[in-house]
Amino acid sequence: MKKLTGKYFGGMLHQIFQIAWDEIKRVFRDSGVRLIMIVAGIGYPLLYGTVYLGENVTEIPVGIIDECGSSQSRSYVKKLEATREISLVSIVNMDEGMDLMKSRDIHAIIVIPKDFEKNRYNPTAQTVISVYINMATMFIYKNIGLAVNYVMLEESKKINQERLLAEGATLQEARAGAEPIKSDMIAIFNPGSGFASYFVPGVLILIIHQLLFLGIGMMAGTRREQQESGKLLERADLSHRGVFCHVLGRGGAYYIIYSVISAYILLIVPRIFGLPHYGSPWDIYRFMVPFLFAVIFFSQTWSVFVKNRETGMVLFLFMSIILLFMSGLTWPWSNFPSFWKYFSYIFPATAGVQGFVEINSMGADIGEAAREFFTLWTQAIFYFVTACLSYRYVNR
Amino acid sequence: MVRKSKNMLRCISAVFMRELHRMFARPIYLYGTVFVLAFSAFFLFTLTHEGLPTRIPIGMVDSDNSTLSRSAYNQINAIQGVKIVRNYSSYTQARNAMQKGDIYGFIVIPKDTYIKAIKGEQPTISCYYTEALLIPGTFAYRNFMTMTTVLNMGVKRSLLRAHGISEQTIQPQLQPIITEIHGIGNPWVSYAIYLISMIWPGILSLCIIVMTVFTIGFEIKSKTAIEWYNCAGKSIVNALTGKLLPYFIIYMILGISFEFLAYRIIGYPLMGPFEIMIVNVGMLVLASFGVGIFFLGLFPILRDALSAASLYSILGISMCGLTYPIESMIGPMQGFAQIFPIRQYYLITVKWGILGGGIEDCWINLLALCTFCSISYMVLHRIKNAVINQDMYIEK
Numbered sequence: 115m116k117k118l119t120g121k122y123f124g125g126m127l128h129q130i131f132q133i134a135w136d137e138i139k140r141v142f143r144d145s146g147v148r149l150i151m152i153v154a155g156i157g158y159p160l161l162y163g164t165v166y167l168g169e170n171v172t173e174i175p176v177g178i179i180d181e182c183g184s185s186q187s188r189s190y191v192k193k194l195e196a197t198r199e200i201s202l203v204s205i206v207n208m209d210e211g212m213d214l215m216k217s218r219d220i221h222a223i224i225v226i227p228k229d230f231e232k233n234r235y236n237p238t239a240q241t242v243i244s245v246y247i248n249m250a251t252m253f254i255y256k257n258i259g260l261a262v263n264y265v266m267l268e269e270s271k272k273i274n275q276e277r278l279l280a281e282g283a284t285l286q287e288a289r290a291g292a293e294p295i296k297s298d299m300i301a302i303f304n305p306g307s308g309f310a311s312y313f314v315p316g317v318l319i320l321i322i323h324q325l326l327f328l329g330i331g332m333m334a335g336t337r338r339e340q341q342e343s344g345k346l347l348e349r350a351d352l353s354h355r356g357v358f359c360h361v362l363g364r365g366g367a368y369y370i371i372y373s374v375i376s377a378y379i380l381l382i383v384p385r386i387f388g389l390p391h392y393g394s395p396w397d398i399y400r401f402m403v404p405f406l407f408a409v410i411f412f413s414q415t416w417s418v419f420v421k422n423r424e425t426g427m428v429l430f431l432f433m434s435i436i437l438l439f440m441s442g443l444t445w446p447w448s449n450f451p452s453f454w455k456y457f458s459y460i461f462p463a464t465a466g467v468q469g470f471v472e473i474n475s476m477g478a479d480i481g482e483a484a485r486e487f488f489t490l491w492t493q494a495i496f497y498f499v500t501a502c503l504s505y506r507y508v509n510r
Numbered sequence: 511m512v513r514k515s516k517n518m519l520r521c522i523s524a525v526f527m528r529e530l531h532r533m534f535a536r537p538i539y540l541y542g543t544v545f546v547l548a549f550s551a552f553f554l555f556t557l558t559h560e561g562l563p564t565r566i567p568i569g570m571v572d573s574d575n576s577t578l579s580r581s582a583y584n585q586i587n588a589i590q591g592v593k594i595v596r597n598y599s600s601y602t603q604a605r606n607a608m609q610k611g612d613i614y615g616f617i618v619i620p621k622d623t624y625i626k627a628i629k630g631e632q633p634t635i636s637c638y639y640t641e642a643l644l645i646p647g648t649f650a651y652r653n654f655m656t657m658t659t660v661l662n663m664g665v666k667r668s669l670l671r672a673h674g675i676s677e678q679t680i681q682p683q684l685q686p687i688i689t690e691i692h693g694i695g696n697p698w699v700s701y702a703i704y705l706i707s708m709i710w711p712g713i714l715s716l717c718i719i720v721m722t723v724f725t726i727g728f729e730i731k732s733k734t735a736i737e738w739y740n741c742a743g744k745s746i747v748n749a750l751t752g753k754l755l756p757y758f759i760i761y762m763i764l765g766i767s768f769e770f771l772a773y774r775i776i777g778y779p780l781m782g783p784f785e786i787m788i789v790n791v792g793m794l795v796l797a798s799f800g801v802g803i804f805f806l807g808l809f810p811i812l813r814d815a816l817s818a819a820s821l822y823s824i825l826g827i828s829m830c831g832l833t834y835p836i837e838s839m840i841g842p843m844q845g846f847a848q849i850f851p852i853r854q855y856y857l858i859t860v861k862w863g864i865l866g867g868g869i870e871d872c873w874i875n876l877l878a879l880c881t882f883c884s885i886s887y888m889v890l891h892r893i894k895n896a897v898i899n900q901d902m903y904i905e906k
Contacts, residue, residue: 128634146814158821165839215865216865218860240688241687247694249703250864251831253833263689266687270686277686284632292777295633295662297635299654311641390642424727424731431820435824445701446566446646448567449565450557450564451557453556454556471740475642477643482606
């Protein structure tokens, strides 16, 4: 009896390896799939890395209208100029400023009012500095806001200190009076606030997700076009054992190919472009096991709906952008309406991006990313079952 | 002459009717046009309905446990942008929570902060925020800035009151300079406006390019191209016009509805005329058709054209300059960005629609969109060849 079971599973294992090996050969023989799964897998991460090579936005041109024109206002202008974020262009009035803004020569206008100097020596007055920012690019708005607020707070502190000194306070008292509690603002995990360091790691996961999805869809479409029955499996393979072996064998083939490609995308690409890579490679590898299986079985489940080799791309390309949102990269996941929160659990990309960002960019270990890790394992198992079911039933 | 144009009209309408039949015969056509775009609009509007993410989860490490730290707690929770979800006992614990993705920032109030503040020893509190997820991290940062200012004001106010200074004069005393930020084109500084006003047109352009490639390429692939060509009176221009006309109508209805919804009903602010947005979206639709035809002419085999068009069009979202400015990318990428219709649409929206510029600011972008339409003429003969010799374009 024992011998018989051993033989049964041995035969099954042999069959799975045979199917996997055939599938790997098919992937490399098919020029379309090769382009999507291999060539794009190697080239796309490099392209994205290059797009955001600038990393941060500095020296943004900003128009300045100094209505006061005093030595005090000039010194304030110098402080603005000294910030890393902005670089000033002197302009005469708002009309000129708006024209320059329309031609995109400047992105904001700062107006220092006439009474800037007078107010400085009047303890009951408050000066309002107006800043008009073109809101069209998020990163520009963020950085200009950062710079003007910083200079404003520093100057306020200084004025308060001067006023207290004038009232006869000691230097220590004046300092404490101007700012009773100091505060440190510390950005951890991406201290330079770089755009690439934030955006690209998440996008790398989305690239893997989408290329696998489209590639597997294309394989299925091709198979259905080539087979006379238009089915993913031959009639002879529709037994429980046949379905099981085919889903696992084909999935295993994609896994083998993509464990190599993912290693390149997630371990080498961040190092090429100097992106954060705080996580240990071993943790990233362990995390990728359920991620890749979840994506593969998820794609296999859906692939039964792909009739022709091209339809997958027409149907699901736009999902790449939806997934970018689902993963919480552009809109904080904590602020999703609950419907979309649950909806986002359908896609392995959500937990994949979040977990990878935690491990890679914030140095978490697999224990700290446990929530995402287990979500992915659950998805992998769930989609394995659905893949078997859809191979067996939807495809009849 | 009259007879010729009458004949042309008859041919176009014959192809138009033929296309309508095809569209309803297989779900992919209506799915790829109406469903994808309607779903995307629904998704984007409902996901970001808050406008600005509110109540971002943050943490607190309160080692002081004084009236001051308790008032800090209340003040933070009074700010709409953030919410303290938990008190952590130590820095390490809070940092771990951040790595797990539970919170996006935390504030550490060390022991004896209150006593030191009263004594005038200027204690320091520390605010940590993660820039690994830039958006929530930045919101946390901005709210920390507000919080520390408010906290300092509270201490100062009680100090000033003790000195017998009247309430009226206290306000400017606390902050001699303030900055008022006016967001042009987005007065509420709504993050949703940023995203939706560009992402949806981005998806529109992507769908058009991919669908144009698919609908023409599929005729060649399924060997119905000759029939289509004959139906159009053996004129490739008539054939393409009649074929794409139903899609043009659908995309225009969707595009105009979107612009109307965004700028008229929801009321995203426009300084320029609303009509320009209609022209803009119309030009975007035509330009995307042009690009789609161009891809198919370049690679008359459906699968190659579709792979290339997909890889290209998905990049458009990154290259339109919405989140990260094109001006800060490396030189070659700045040139590369210009070859995406959505980039031109973005520039026209910003310069003419939002900032109220005119033709003198935008003519070059309008010209670029016209160029995208007209490049399709360059490949017409290639498509014609492919159609006539449809049997030779066999996929391997």
